[in-house]
Amino acid sequence: MGSEFFTFVKSGGGALIFKKGAKTPAEMASKIADAEKGGDAGDGSASGGQLQASSQGNDEKSAKDMPKTSDSEEVFTWTDINYSVPYDGGERQLLNNVQGYAKPGVMVALMGASGAGKTTLLNTLSQRQRMGTVSGNMLVDGRPLGPEFQRTTGFVEQMDLHDMTATVREAIEFSAVLRQDRDVPKEEKVAYVDEIIELLELREIQHVLIMSLGVEQRKRITIAVELAAKPSLLFLDEPTSGLDSQSAYSVVRFIQKLARAGHGIICTIHQPSSLLIQQFDMILALNPGGNTFYFGHVGDNGSEVNKYFSERGVSCPPQKNIAEFILETAAKGGKRQDGKRLNWNEEWKHSQENKTLLAEIDHLNQERSKIPTKQVFTKHEYASPIYLQCTMLTRRMFTQHWRDPSYYYGKIFVAIIVGIFNGFTFWKLGNTVADMQNRMFTSFLIVLIPPTVVNAVVPKFYQNMALWEARENPSRIYGWFAFCTASVVTEIPISILSSVLYWLLWYYPTGLPTDSSTAGYVFWMTMLFFLFQASWGQWICAFAPSFTVISNVLPFFFVMFSLFNGVVRPYAQLSVFWRYWMYYVNPSTYWIGGVIAATLSGTSVQCGPGEAAVFDPPPGQTCGQYAAAFVREAGQGYLMNPDGISQCGYCPYRDGTEYMKSLNVVPGDKWRYLPIFLAFCVSNWALVYFFVYAVRVRRWGFGLGYVFGPLGMVGGALESGIKKMIGWGRVGSG
Numbered sequence: 001m002g003s004e005f006f007t008f009v010k011s012g013g014g015a016l017i018f019k020k021g022a023k024t025p026a027e028m029a030s031k032i033a034d035a036e037k038g039g040d041a042g043d044g045s046a047s048g049g050q051l052q053a054s055s056q057g058n059d060e061k062s063a064k065d066m067p068k069t070s071d072s073e074e075v076f077t078w079t080d081i082n083y084s085v086p087y088d089g090g091e092r093q094l095l096n097n098v099q100g101y102a103k104p105g106v107m108v109a110l111m112g113a114s115g116a117g118k119t120t121l122l123n124t125l126s127q128r129q130r131m132g133t134v135s136g137n138m139l140v141d142g143r144p145l146g147p148e149f150q151r152t153t154g155f156v157e158q159m160d161l162h163d164m165t166a167t168v169r170e171a172i173e174f175s176a177v178l179r180q181d182r183d184v185p186k187e188e189k190v191a192y193v194d195e196i197i198e199l200l201e202l203r204e205i206q207h208v209l210i211m212s213l214g215v216e217q218r219k220r221i222t223i224a225v226e227l228a229a230k231p232s233l234l235f236l237d238e239p240t241s242g243l244d245s246q247s248a249y250s251v252v253r254f255i256q257k258l259a260r261a262g263h264g265i266i267c268t269i270h271q272p273s274s275l276l277i278q279q280f281d282m283i284l285a286l287n288p289g290g291n292t293f294y295f296g297h298v299g300d301n302g303s304e305v306n307k308y309f310s311e312r313g314v315s316c317p318p319q320k321n322i323a324e325f326i327l328e329t330a331a332k333g334g335k336r337q338d339g340k341r342l343n344w345n346e347e348w349k350h351s352q353e354n355k356t357l358l359a360e361i362d363h364l365n366q367e368r369s370k371i372p373t374k375q376v377f378t379k380h381e382y383a384s385p386i387y388l389q390c391t392m393l394t395r396r397m398f399t400q401h402w403r404d405p406s407y408y409y410g411k412i413f414v415a416i417i418v419g420i421f422n423g424f425t426f427w428k429l430g431n432t433v434a435d436m437q438n439r440m441f442t443s444f445l446i447v448l449i450p451p452t453v454v455n456a457v458v459p460k461f462y463q464n465m466a467l468w469e470a471r472e473n474p475s476r477i478y479g480w481f482a483f484c485t486a487s488v489v490t491e492i493p494i495s496i497l498s499s500v501l502y503w504l505l506w507y508y509p510t511g512l513p514t515d516s517s518t519a520g521y522v523f524w525m526t527m528l529f530f531l532f533q534a535s536w537g538q539w540i541c542a543f544a545p546s547f548t549v550i551s552n553v554l555p556f557f558f559v560m561f562s563l564f565n566g567v568v569r570p571y572a573q574l575s576v577f578w579r580y581w582m583y584y585v586n587p588s589t590y591w592i593g594g595v596i597a598a599t600l601s602g603t604s605v606q607c608g609p610g611e612a613a614v615f616d617p618p619p620g621q622t623c624g625q626y627a628a629a630f631v632r633e634a635g636q637g638y639l640m641n642p643d644g645i646s647q648c649g650y651c652p653y654r655d656g657t658e659y660m661k662s663l664n665v666v667p668g669d670k671w672r673y674l675p676i677f678l679a680f681c682v683s684n685w686a687l688v689y690f691f692v693y694a695v696r697v698r699r700w701g702f703g704l705g706y707v708f709g710p711l712g713m714v715g716g717a718l719e720s721g722i723k724k725m726i727g728w729g730r731v732g733s734g
C-alpha cells in the first residue's frame, strides 16, 4: 500500500520535477520537450541552455531598467590581513598582508593559481574561518564589523548546497524571510523574492525541485538565495567552475547585473576567457602563500594591468588573454632590464600603485566614517526571531520528508514488518510456562527496530546538519536552537504513526491482555519507544566528529541496548561487572521491565505437559497432604492436583508475577518504569540540543580526538596495508 502512495522521486538531472500541485506553464512543458528532442538533455543543461539563450537577449533591456536591489553605499576595506593555521607542529601562513576594498557597483576579480589562497581570503573576509588566527583590519565605512555582518554579506560558495527537495521559489523565500531585517514586513520580503526571480530569470522554473536542476541553474539559485538577503556585499567563490563557456559567460553577465544593481562584488574566477575578465572592474591577484602581486583596475582590454607589468619590463603580447598573462607572468617570474630576477610580490609591495591603494583605503575610511550610521536599532546576529526560525525550518523539514518519502516510508515499513512478524510468530499465546517466556520474548523483540530506524535517522540528520553547518549557519539564516527544534519536531508525528501501526499489528495477534489498563499502558510505552529511538539517533549524530565515528559507535550502543536488560541473560546471571551499572543505565531495561510487569502480572500459569514436576505421594496421602508444606516453603508454584493420590504435579509458577521474579521484575515496576523511560526520552531530546550547541557551535571536543584519533590512525594503517597487499596503492596514488 505504501509503495502505491509514495513516489520515489530520484534526484539528479534529467526531466524537471515540479512540486505537486504547481501549474506547469504550458510553454515550459513544450520547452522541455524541445530540449529533449534536441537530444542533449542529458544533465538538464539543455533547458539551462534554452533559458540562457533567452537571457542574453534580455541583457541589454534589463541592464537599463535594472531595479536597485541594494541601496547600501557601504564600503568594505581590508588591510594587513594575515591568516595562519597550525600545521605539522608549526604555523603555516596562508595570507600575507593582503589589502584592498570593495565598493557598491564595483566588481573585483580575485585571481591566482590553484592553492594561492583565494578561497582562504574569501572565507577570511566573510568571517567564516573556524580555525587558525586572523589578524588585520576589516572595516565597513571605517568602523569595525558588527554582529550582523555575516548575514548582511552574501557568500556564494563553490558548492551549490541546498535543501534539494525545496523548490526554487521556496529556497529563495526561505532565505529572504529569515535573513532580511525583522522589521521588514513579510509581504515586502516576498515581493522582493519576485524581483530576484525576475532578475535571475528563474520564473519558469520557480516551482521546480532543486534536485532536478542542472549545474548552471543551481548556480543561479545559489546566487539568488544569497541575494534574497539583500546583501550589500557579495562574495562568490568560482561561480563559473564546472560550467561550459556559454553558461560561464551568462553567469558572469548576471553578476555584472548585480554590480549595476548596487552590490559590491568580490569573485574568484578560474581560467577566465578574455571576454569574461573584461566584465570585471578590478583584479586582485594572489600568489601562493596569499601574497598580493596586483590590485587595481583592469582597464580597456586590460590596459591598466598591462601598464603595470610593462613598466617593469614584461608586457602582454597583443591578442593574449590578460588573465592568462597575469597568471603565467606571476608563475614564471621574469628579469628586469638590469638583469635582476623579478619577485612580483616584492615588486608590488614597493610599487607606487600599492602606496596609492593604501592612501585610497585611508581616504575611503575617513570619508565614509563621517557619515552617521543610519541603523540605530539593536543589531541582531540572526535577522529573525527564534520563533520564526523554528516554524519556517520545521515547515521546510516536513516538506523535505514528504517529498523524499523513502524516509518516512522506511520507518513505517519497519514498524509494519516487525509488527506483523512479531505478532504472528507469537500468535495467541497461552498460559503455559513456555508461553510466559514467549510473552517476555515478544515484548523484547521491539529491540529489532532501532538498528534500522536509527540507521535511517542518522544520515538524514547528518545531511541536514551538514547543510546547516556549511552554509545556512555561516549565513546566519537560522541558529542551533531552530535546527534542533525542527529536527526533533519533524520526527514526532511519524514516530507516533509507526508506533500505532506496530502496536496494533503486534499486540492484538499475540493475545496479550486486552483490558484497557494493560493495553493502554503498552501503547503509551510503545509510543515512547518510537520517540526515544528517533532522538537517540540524532544526539549520537550531533556529538560524533565524523560519520565513521558514528558507524563505529552505533553497534556498541545497539548491542548494549539489547543484551543487558535481563532478557537474553537474566538479571541474576549477569556478570557482576554489568549487573550493577549497565543493567541500570540501559533504557531497554525499563521498557521491557515495565511492559513485562504490565502484561504478566495478572496472568495465571497452567503448566503444560512436561513442565510440571511429577511425583507419587506415599500411600494413604493425597498430593496436598504430602507436598503442601514443601510448596509453602518454596514460596512459589502450586500443586496441580492437590486431591489426587498419584501422579502429583508441581507447577513451578502460580502466575506471571511469580514468573517475573526470576527476571527481577515486580508488578509495581509497571508504574515505576514508565516515568523512568519517559525521562530517557526527554534526556535524549535534551542531548540533541546539548550536543548540537556544544560540539557544533562551541566546538567542544570532549576529548574524542584522543579516542578516535589513534583509532583512525590504526584504521588508516590497516587500510593502506590492505591496499598495498592487493596492489591498489600504486593505482590509487598514480
Ligand SMILES: Nc1ncnc2c1ncn2[C@@H]1O[C@H](COP(=O)(O)OP(=O)(O)OP(=O)(O)O)[C@@H](O)[C@H]1O
Pocket (backbone or CB within 6 Å): 085, 087, 092, 094, 112, 113, 114, 115, 116, 117, 118, 119, 120, 121, 270
Ligand atoms: N585549514 C588548512 N590547513 C592547512 N592548509 C590549508 C588549510 N586551508 C587551506 N590550506 C592550504 O592553503 C592553500 C590555499 O588554499 P585555498 O583553498 O585558499 O586555495 P585556492 O586559491 O582557493 O585554490 P583553488 O583554485 O584550488 O580553489 C592551499 O595550499 C591549501 O592546501
Ligand SMILES: [Mg+2]
Pocket (backbone or CB within 6 Å): 118, 119, 120
Ligand atoms: Mg578555492
